[in-house]
Amino acid sequence: MAQLQTPDQKELAGLIVSALNLEGVDPGTIDPDAPLFGAGLGLDSIDALELALEISKRYGVQLKAEDEDNKRIFASLRALSAYVQERRAS
């Protein structure tokens, strides 16, 4: 059962949809706990790089491919949003 998004998650969902040109995906319908990569939204490595770029432009938060925590950070909308909000504050 899809959970409701927080305002931060909703904003990030909108960014994901626009940055990656996810045709026909309503940002509000992205389940915060669904996988972003592979299954779920089905994003791939190029999408990860594109998303990292847009996140850095919008929030000033850097994500690097070599970061070992990437699997965890990018695991879901909830995880990515939490990471962005945390880094943004500091």
Added chain:
Amino acid sequence: MKPLRITSHSIACAAGIGLPALSAALRNGASGLRLNDFGESPLATWIGRVSGVEDVRLPGHLLEWDCRNSRLAWMGLNSDGFLGRAVAARNRYGADRVALVLGTSTSSIGATEEAYRRLLPDGQYPEDLRHPMAHTPHSTGDFVRAALELEGVVVTVGTACSSSAKAFAQAERLMRLGIADAAVVGGVDSLCGSVLFGFNSLELVSPEPCRPFDVARRGISIGEAGGFALLERDGERGPWLLGYGESSDAHHMSSPHPQGLGARLAIEAAFERAALTPDVVDYINLHGTASQRNDEVEARVVADLFPAATRASSTKGWTGHTLGAAGIVEAVITFLAMEGGFVPGTLNARELDPACGPQVRLSNESVDVRVALSNSFGFGGSNCALLFGRDAHA
């Protein structure tokens, strides 16, 4: 196929301008890579930059093509007596009987980048850059055509890293069908913001000099180069093109087929066309970009297809990855190996990735190279394998 002779060839690359300089650099293990000093705010990476490109002055009648790529092409044409040999071929066969097939990935885009940096308030290019033929993919091909005054088939191949390898194949077909009697095959790519920042955005660029096939490799070092080869049906001297194979990976734009299926198809097609088998190959110049995936896949393909005694190496530690020029640069290095009786090792690599079979070598060796294979596998899944021989018949 009927072999074709390479009766002249030339090179201008970061490891050396001219064949003697490149040969010395190969033998001495002298890398041409340097810390990136290209442009304003250079990325923290290593590049293969050719010295002196900025100081090249093109002849007056060629100024409408002026840009870094044309100057690098001019350096390549004026190395190793190539220009004279090409003009002699033109005079012998007729200007419309010599084809020109030139490989490049970004061509003159650096000039367009500069124009955008220096735009006039009304949105026009600054006057010194207002030459249409410096802002189009065929720029360098057209420049070389004008420089050599060729009137036959003239075309630019833009298949990323396989471009100037495929140019050999394209030229062979034109000659076989009697559309041309000789061909100038070339490859020119220069440093520019598009490739440096572009590959950086894909996180494919190494912060240190590239280490092909090394277990701790961290990506590519971008290089620039200009090189040429003259193909004829025969001549007094020179190595021979014995065969070629081409294929597509049909997998992903920026990652190779995981089992190297396309690479295998291209290599097998080259052997079939040359009527040869893998055991006759003395040396393989690998594509070996030092990217994670290319090297892993290529190492496995080579281990599967070739006997343990076949020596293989990537020479991108000397020149960097010269993209559209990689095919010609590595063909020229292969010719130097044949002529000089030595194979270059894999410069900068220290500990080979376990995926490598016994073929991949770290160090230079003295070897009689009679038959060699050169691999070029491009972005977009375009693969080309070239078979060269010291003699027409292996």
Added chain:
Amino acid sequence: MPESMSPPYTAFVEGVALWAPRIPGWAVALPVLRGETEARAQPAPRPAPPLLAPTERRRAPDTVAIALEVAVGACENAGADPRELASVFACTEGDLAISDYMSETLARTPTLISPTRFHNSVHNAAAGYWTIGTGCMRPYTALSAHRYTFGEGLLEALVQAESNGGATLLVAYDIESRGPLATMAPSRGIVGAAVIVAPTAGARSLARIRWSTARGTERTAPLPRNAELVAGNAMAACLPFFEAMAMEEDRAVRLGLNHSLSLEIHFDFLTGDERRWS
């Protein structure tokens, strides 16, 4: 009389496709080129790229969309399996929108280059997407020869068909230029054209052609009423070939390969039920 430069070769046209905003597709274009109907009054928007999985489809720029549209169109016209075809992709100016984007972004914020757009910037992007979308592992090439791009592209397709003994697909396209680059590399609208040529006759061959290279500067011009359909686009030189295919008249078309070199094509259409060529 142009002096022939190479032996004449015989080939067969197996399928064609053509797309421009007012003739979006061969079914629409054929009667328009013949003068039987009017072109669309409203220009069609860029086609959605066929064939591609969602991941590739959402990334596809205009060049890929138009190239794949006509590539699929020619295969359908010919009843050909894309996986059996080697291909030649010919584009004069490359992806003009991405070139404008790259130069603009590099001038302002170079470290913020979009990886997606960079990886679409290579001249062989459309060819790459085609082989990925169809699963075709036959070789492709991607060419440019400036104003001679269509002629050189068709020559390469014919050369490959003859020398490799198999059907070859040519896909030729150019899009609209944007930004300051448009002052140096002008091109209007979107044009895509595709042809499948084969060295031997098939059951569905549309025409037999005899081709050779020839000296001379003479070029075939399209009819003025048709010329305006692709006018201003960098690939406009493709039109006379498709006009000839539409008219089904046995005549010659000359396409530029270089200033004083042309590709000469003599068309031979079989009429009635005679779909046999010796």
